[in-house]
Amino acid sequence: MPDLQLQNILVKPGTKEILKLEQLTLMESQIYAIVGPSGSGKSTFLKVINLLMKPVQGKMNFFGQELSLPHLSGSGRLLVQREMAFVAQKPVMFQTTVFENVAMGLRYRGIDRLTIRKRVNEALEQVGLLGSAGQAAHTLSGGEAQRVALARALVLKPKLLLLDEPTSNLDPKNVSIFEQVTRNIHQTFQTTILIVTHHLHQARRLASHCLFIHEGKLVEMADTDSFFQTPKTEDLKAFLSGQMVY
Numbered sequence: 138m139p140d141l142q143l144q145n146i147l148v149k150p151g152t153k154e155i156l157k158l159e160q161l162t163l164m165e166s167q168i169y170a171i172v173g174p175s176g177s178g179k180s181t182f183l184k185v186i187n188l189l190m191k192p193v194q195g196k197m198n199f200f201g202q203e204l205s206l207p208h209l210s211g212s213g214r215l216l217v218q219r220e221m222a223f224v225a226q227k228p229v230m231f232q233t234t235v236f237e238n239v240a241m242g243l244r245y246r247g248i249d250r251l252t253i254r255k256r257v258n259e260a261l262e263q264v265g266l267l268g269s270a271g272q273a274a275h276t277l278s279g280g281e282a283q284r285v286a287l288a289r290a291l292v293l294k295p296k297l298l299l300l301d302e303p304t305s306n307l308d309p310k311n312v313s314i315f316e317q318v319t320r321n322i323h324q325t326f327q328t329t330i331l332i333v334t335h336h337l338h339q340a341r342r343l344a345s346h347c348l349f350i351h352e353g354k355l356v357e358m359a360d361t362d363s364f365f366q367t368p369k370t371e372d373l374k375a376f377l378s379g380q381m382v383y
């Protein structure tokens with residue numbers, strides 16, 4: 138059964154249509170990379186799925202739950218949002234320890250202390266930062282902070298992990314570590330992952346499928362090999378060969 142289906146999505150915050158999707162089905166346990174020129178609607182796409190941005194029309198089927206996106210109530214929205222976790226380009230660390238940063242989401246959900254300890258330690262181990270649990274989070278390097286952000290997402294055991302340009306501020310070594318951790322998470326938990334990236338090599342390395350969004354529309358979607366080796370549309374060919382000016 139598909140995990141996520143979007144239907145007749147229209148995002149139009151003013152007079153301009155910034156995202157228009159007729160029909161999209163994403164399958165469980167896959168990693169999808171979303172690529173496209175700057176301003177094409179990639180972040181908007183993630184925000185719609187994460188229920189942070191309300192389309193004027195459209196439906197989402199989220200793991201069997203049918204949601205009318207313009208009409209979602211506050212509590213209904215929160216319940217679905219709790220099934221997802223989001224990692225942004227620049228992680229914001231709370232002024233406390235690494236452990237507490239990762240534990241915070243679980244405390245809000247009223248999880249008991251023993252379970253929190255177990256799950257936070259597991260998540261920190263998964264991102265290779267168990268030894269830094271007691272460190273003040275604001276003293277971490279950029280790469281470490283981004284891994285804490287990943288642990289913070291992971292500890293919630295999300296059905297869907299959304300990554301919005303998570304490595305754009307990292308050096309190549311930390312990009313590589315972040316990608317490896319993402320791969321490990323995927324292998325361990327079979328989490329469905331959507332990653333917006335400007336780096337085509339990253340899409341190629343990580344994703345099982347790629348989506349090309351251009352001018353607010355989903356132009357092409359395919360398994361990663363076909364996407365890069367046999368692009369069908371002229372727009373994607375131009376984008377992949379670096380000819381698309383943006």
Ligand SMILES: Nc1ncnc2c1ncn2[C@@H]1O[C@H](COP(=O)(O)OP(=O)(O)OP(=O)(O)O)[C@@H](O)[C@H]1O
Pocket residue numbers: 150151155173174175176177178179180181182
């Ligand atoms: N709330 C909003 N109101 C009006 N326009 C918006 C809003 N949010 C985004 N846009 C516009 O929608 C378009 C798509 O924005 P979005 O951030 O989704 O692009 P993107 O593909 O993620 O870009 P980038 O790669 O540069 O991050 C842009 O032209 C942006 O200015």
